[in-house]
Amino acid sequence: MISFKQAESYFKDRIGEDTNDIKKVWETFKNFCQEPVEGEEEKEILVQCGVYDFTGEELFHFDFVRQFTVYDEDEYSHMEQLHCEFLFNPTVELRNITIEEWSMDFVNLDDFFHHVENLQEFKIPLNLKAIKLEIYQEEI
Template identity: 35%
Template sequence: MPHAFTVELERLQAELAARGVGSPTAPAAAWEAFKSFGRGLETSHDGRDRIGLLVQFGTYDFSGQPRFYFDPLCQFELTDQDDEFLGYEQLHCELSCAPTPATAGIQANRWSFDFADVEAYYSAVEAMPEFRVAMTLPSYDVAIGLDSV
């Protein structure tokens, strides 16, 4: 089944390309691209949260070897023509690298739903100790993907 938010995937890819983000990449350029992408979203419709931003940090073994993940993503709510809930699609801007002693024990996430606007959300993320550690790592592999959840 085709994804409903392919145009958003292409917009995020364009933001990343405009900043020269590829694999490997420094985290600052990818984060700035994601922030720009998020600023272009309408995050609330009719008083309901239909689009949310999430940043996740942690070390996981998804591929047979542990990797540290700094994963900003956008979650889109899917509804039908009668506004009935169908599910979600998540657009990931996944940054990963080998874990380091600095990343040991880091596991955190933060949703945008708790903030008045996207700028307050970005400020809160950037104040997180986990974010500051993630930004000190020199190089990440980048994977962009759109998944149904």
């Protein structure tokens, strides 16, 4: 079992060098989300997308997130998110797409993944070519 501290490097190892195939990365992400993480009480998975200018440049962000609630002993400490984020130039079509879907709104991860994969807003960027993939973990 991995710890939340190992999550980023573990996931990057699972992805390998083939980061241009969004569908393959998505399948790897889904499998990673099924794996237990030390201290994790509930799977907290987010799929989100939209056009944002976080860096000063407008880009379409297609982001798969696994969130970890971290405890020190039995006390809440903080949360961390592992992002698997594809970036695209914001076309007219992508400017009209926004998603924010949390796994906790579903009975189980299979139902969540099935729901997300059937969203038209998810299918569109899944079939495009990203300009960049960023995998990073941050405290929130």
